[in-house]
Amino acid sequence: MGVSDEKHSTQGAWCIHHVGGVEARWQAVVEPPRQHAGGVLSQHAGGVLTWRNLIGPLLHHVGGVLRQHAGGVLTWRKVIGPRVNHVGGVDTANLVVYRNGEIIRNTHEGVRFVSQNSFSFVVPCTMTLMELQNGLCQSMENGTLMRVSRILYRNPVVVFGGLIQFDTIPITDEASMQNMFEIHRQTYMRHPQIELYVEFEAEEAVAVQNDIDVNDDIAAVYEGMNSDSEEDFEATYEAGDEDEDGDVGVEAAVENVVVRPSSSQPMGVPPFMCELDLDAMHAPEFPEYANRGIADPEDGEFRIGMEFSSRKSVVAAIRSFTISRGVDYDVFESEPQTFYAKCKMYGRGCDWLIRASLIRRKGCWEIRRYNGRHTCTIGTISQDHSKLDSDTVAEAIRPLVESDPSIKVKSIIAEVQSRFNYTISYRKAWLAKQKSVALVFGDWEESYQALPWWLSVMVQKIPGSVVQIETRPLYNGNEEAQGVKILHRVFWSFNPCIRAFRHCKPLVQVDGTHLYGKYKGTLLVAVAQDGNQNIVPIAFALVEGETADAWHFFLRNLRTYVVRKDGVGMISDRHESIRAAVNRSGGDWQPPRAWWMFCIRHIGSNFLRAFKVPHLQKLVVNIGYSRTVEEYNINYKRLEERGEAYARWCDAIGLRHWVLAFDEGHRWGHMTTNLVECINSVLKGARNLPVLALVRATYYRLNELFTRKSAESHERKRAGFTYSAFAQQRIEASMQQAGNIVVHRFDRRNEVFEVHEMSTGKVLVVDLARRTCDCGHFQVERIPCRHVIACCANQRLDWQLYVHDVYKMTEVRKVYRFEFTPLGDPETWPAYEGPTLVANPALRRTSKGRPKLTRYLNEMDSRDMRGPRICRLCGAQGHSRSRCPQRAGPSGAGS
Numbered sequence: 001m002g003v004s005d006e007k008h009s010t011q012g013a014w015c016i017h018h019v020g021g022v023e024a025r026w027q028a029v030v031e032p033p034r035q036h037a038g039g040v041l042s043q044h045a046g047g048v049l050t051w052r053n054l055i056g057p058l059l060h061h062v063g064g065v066l067r068q069h070a071g072g073v074l075t076w077r078k079v080i081g082p083r084v085n086h087v088g089g090v091d092t093a094n095l096v097v098y099r100n101g102e103i104i105r106n107t108h109e110g111v112r113f114v115s116q117n118s119f120s121f122v123v124p125c126t127m128t129l130m131e132l133q134n135g136l137c138q139s140m141e142n143g144t145l146m147r148v149s150r151i152l153y154r155n156p157v158v159v160f161g162g163l164i165q166f167d168t169i170p171i172t173d174e175a176s177m178q179n180m181f182e183i184h185r186q187t188y189m190r191h192p193q194i195e196l197y198v199e200f201e202a203e204e205a206v207a208v209q210n211d212i213d214v215n216d217d218i219a220a221v222y223e224g225m226n227s228d229s230e231e232d233f234e235a236t237y238e239a240g241d242e243d244e245d246g247d248v249g250v251e252a253a254v255e256n257v258v259v260r261p262s263s264s265q266p267m268g269v270p271p272f273m274c275e276l277d278l279d280a281m282h283a284p285e286f287p288e289y290a291n292r293g294i295a296d297p298e299d300g301e302f303r304i305g306m307e308f309s310s311r312k313s314v315v316a317a318i319r320s321f322t323i324s325r326g327v328d329y330d331v332f333e334s335e336p337q338t339f340y341a342k343c344k345m346y347g348r349g350c351d352w353l354i355r356a357s358l359i360r361r362k363g364c365w366e367i368r369r370y371n372g373r374h375t376c377t378i379g380t381i382s383q384d385h386s387k388l389d390s391d392t393v394a395e396a397i398r399p400l401v402e403s404d405p406s407i408k409v410k411s412i413i414a415e416v417q418s419r420f421n422y423t424i425s426y427r428k429a430w431l432a433k434q435k436s437v438a439l440v441f442g443d444w445e446e447s448y449q450a451l452p453w454w455l456s457v458m459v460q461k462i463p464g465s466v467v468q469i470e471t472r473p474l475y476n477g478n479e480e481a482q483g484v485k486i487l488h489r490v491f492w493s494f495n496p497c498i499r500a501f502r503h504c505k506p507l508v509q510v511d512g513t514h515l516y517g518k519y520k521g522t523l524l525v526a527v528a529q530d531g532n533q534n535i536v537p538i539a540f541a542l543v544e545g546e547t548a549d550a551w552h553f554f555l556r557n558l559r560t561y562v563v564r565k566d567g568v569g570m571i572s573d574r575h576e577s578i579r580a581a582v583n584r585s586g587g588d589w590q591p592p593r594a595w596w597m598f599c600i601r602h603i604g605s606n607f608l609r610a611f612k613v614p615h616l617q618k619l620v621v622n623i624g625y626s627r628t629v630e631e632y633n634i635n636y637k638r639l640e641e642r643g644e645a646y647a648r649w650c651d652a653i654g655l656r657h658w659v660l661a662f663d664e665g666h667r668w669g670h671m672t673t674n675l676v677e678c679i680n681s682v683l684k685g686a687r688n689l690p691v692l693a694l695v696r697a698t699y700y701r702l703n704e705l706f707t708r709k710s711a712e713s714h715e716r717k718r719a720g721f722t723y724s725a726f727a728q729q730r731i732e733a734s735m736q737q738a739g740n741i742v743v744h745r746f747d748r749r750n751e752v753f754e755v756h757e758m759s760t761g762k763v764l765v766v767d768l769a770r771r772t773c774d775c776g777h778f779q780v781e782r783i784p785c786r787h788v789i790a791c792c793a794n795q796r797l798d799w800q801l802y803v804h805d806v807y808k809m810t811e812v813r814k815v816y817r818f819e820f821t822p823l824g825d826p827e828t829w830p831a832y833e834g835p836t837l838v839a840n841p842a843l844r845r846t847s848k849g850r851p852k853l854t855r856y857l858n859e860m861d862s863r864d865m866r867g868p869r870i871c872r873l874c875g876a877q878g879h880s881r882s883r884c885p886q887r888a889g890p891s892g893a894g895s
Contacts, residue, residue, distance in 0.1 A: 092123065092124050092125060093124075094122050094192065094193045094194065095122070095194050096119075096193050097121075097196050098114065098118045099200065100115065100199055100363075101113060101115025101118070103152070103168070106439070109826075109827075113154055113197045120193075125181040128174060129177045133148045133151075136151075136200075147201055149200060149201045150198065153168065153170075154168060164190055171196070199363070302317075302370050303370065304367050304369065305367060307364045309364060310365065311336075311339065311365055315339060316395070318339075318341060322387050323388050324421075328386055329342060329344060329354075330342055330343075330344055337357060338358070340353070341353065341354055351375065353369065356368065385420070385422050388422055390435055393412070393424065393429065394432040394433075394435035397416075398436050398440060401433065405688040409433060412429040413426070433688075437689060441689050442693060443690070444517070447692040448692075448839045450692050451692045451695065454692055454695070454696065455467045455469075457829045460830075461821045461822075461824070462496075462821050464495030465494050466491070466492065466561040467490070468490070468491040468557050469490045471487060472485065473485065483835055485838070486840050487691075487838065487839065489541060490541065491553065492695065493540070493561060495818060496702070496706055496816075497536065497537065498562050500528070500530075500538065501562060502565075503815045504536055505529050505530075505806055506569065507668050508526050508527070509526070509570070509571045509670070510673075511525060511572065512525070512543075512546045515542075517688050517689065517845075518690075518844060519845065520845060522543050522544070522550070523687060523694070524551070524554045526540075526558055530806070531723075531724045531807040531808065532713075532724035532727075532812055533726045537705075538562050538563075539562050548577040548581055550577070551577050552584050555581050555585060555588075556585065559588045567593075568593075569595045569597055571667070571670060573673065574598050574653075582596050597656070597667060598653065600658060601672045602673075603620065604617050610649060611645075616642060619635065623635045623639065624660065624671060626659055626660060626661050627660050627777070628775070631776075632661050668781065706818075722809060724808075726807070730783045735789055738786045738789040738790040738793065741755050742755065743755050743790050750797060751767060751769040752768075752769070753765070753768075753791045753794075764787055766778075766788055768791065773787050773788060782806070782807075
């Protein structure tokens, strides 16, 4: 090797000086730094430094300097001091190794490794798997010859917005090894280290290196392995939460030992939040053990010696086996290290039993006793199974809930029937859904505790965002609890949305939608619209219900922080609580500052409820859509002819509240709250989630909306378009229709015209100064109609002067100009200082049986309110034509 015999003593240790930079070895250099290779090495405890050539300038290395090497390898067992930054790039990687620790899933960042014995070292990105395994084995300091049995890589996945989520990738061959380094190169700036979870197992010593003291006492080694920390068990959804059949078994009592703090709320981004493909995040932790604990495929029976990765997996396997066989068992013994069960018919014709124990030296659970097949017979036939509880169902439907939290309970029942061949009750399916939602998106109660922390961080990260929280005191008996408050209401609006409204149409639509899940409540939403007919949600609130106080809370904050300009319109339904809130607003939502208008769809529904005359409902809607006074008079007279009471009912509403011709243009042509209902549909899945997950869903979905629409608007502007696609289509259509119109000028200022439509014979007046046309379209949409286009062409005027700025691409781009900001790693967030928030106990759904419908049905819910079926063949009630007994005729009756 060309190594000289010169040695440098270092207080009992020695180092061989290298010749030509070929190799240097040392032992136990643990005192002050040594001059080496033209630089300084920091304190270390045993290792090997190898390189081929010294090239380039000196590079700083652990407090000293080291010449840059080419294709070299730097390894050591333990670095005492700061983290190593070696060669300053991604040609090398800093490995953090978690030895025989624990893998925690479903944290806020995905998978996390935990170990009491973690260590780190630097490796080149050209290292092979064998070199890595050898280096890991050399790092073991217990004097036992060890072998690497498992290596898992904590794979960083960059999700939308630059956030990092982690899953695991097994390192089993050279391909997976190089894939790990390639991922590290791509994510180096976001995650500068490689984290490995490594498991070792003892190997019989064959030869021992002279420079390592080895303890050959194998018994002592096994004794040391048995002194490891005890097995941790996952907490179930709720310690005392029972199904309707009350089947909380003995095994559940053992598993309910871990309670996660509120900071453990999962902060991952499920696919439904921003429609990203995150399937890669749910890869199995241990693919090489994917078949562990699965019964023999030949007969489906257990075998003595079968191994399982955890206590939970062995209990789940026994449950699954029992359910599939249609048998049942009683738990005979359930301890942290043992699970023992016997058939319910044990001693009465069946000797089936099973016993599984934790084998510490193997690090797994093993079937230690098994009596073979069941010999009992099922005495009764049941549609359900006692072991098919809501926890088991929750775990089974977890993939479905991850992709769609709004999955129907009936779909869950069908899925369980298909998978287990049992039909569970509606209540059990509903409970399973809530527990599965909690498993994926966090605990319902802890979600309330984590909400103010997340909101405070969001406001810090996105200055200008608004959060307003109202709380109520929590009483313990007659005494008020200190430091704990009930979350009563919360209002939030993100700064990009607040700024976006300044460039949208001066119109806001508000509505409420009920929350589903463990706690009742209402989500209030306010939306606007940009110049291309795109919906822009601008504010949200979680309240106890659609009460006058709740609407006052929402509208007051909406007016104070978001909708600040005057002359805006607001469309809502005619709910008395909204009317009371508007009257309490002190003029904030009344003329001249704002115009409150009603949704025509709700007016039609109210009319039908009041008079039960469906054939007149369409006429009432047509009155609301009247664009001109003449059109209104014609429709109103038709209604009055059919009954004066109908006309008086419409008069009581107030013309400016519901008729297009009298709204002074504040509606911009929008007659309903369909925009808000569209948002309600988009947030349908979020309404089934715990409160924090719901708020985070609004954040990530709006981020997705702004990012996508910003790209679209920039692309359209870059393509040379002046107006939005909606305005462009309107203008082009008007130009095509303007050719058959005769124009007469009526003033020298070229402002007032009379136009004749040759095709229809209509005569209309156009006033460019007042920006009105008798057709009504010009003043409603603020886009030149065909009559305005004809007048401008006749007098060589620029029609573009009469297109409202909101439709220009420069303005549309400003709507999405401000971007959302990634919130970063929650572990780096500042601590929350404030009262602990809890849910309102009065809003918890606790009734037994099928959860009741939470909203009143009206005529718009015709599918849910329809009366008894009426046969179109015989006219009788109670059946349809396809099931009519007279359909088969006389011959059918006699068959």
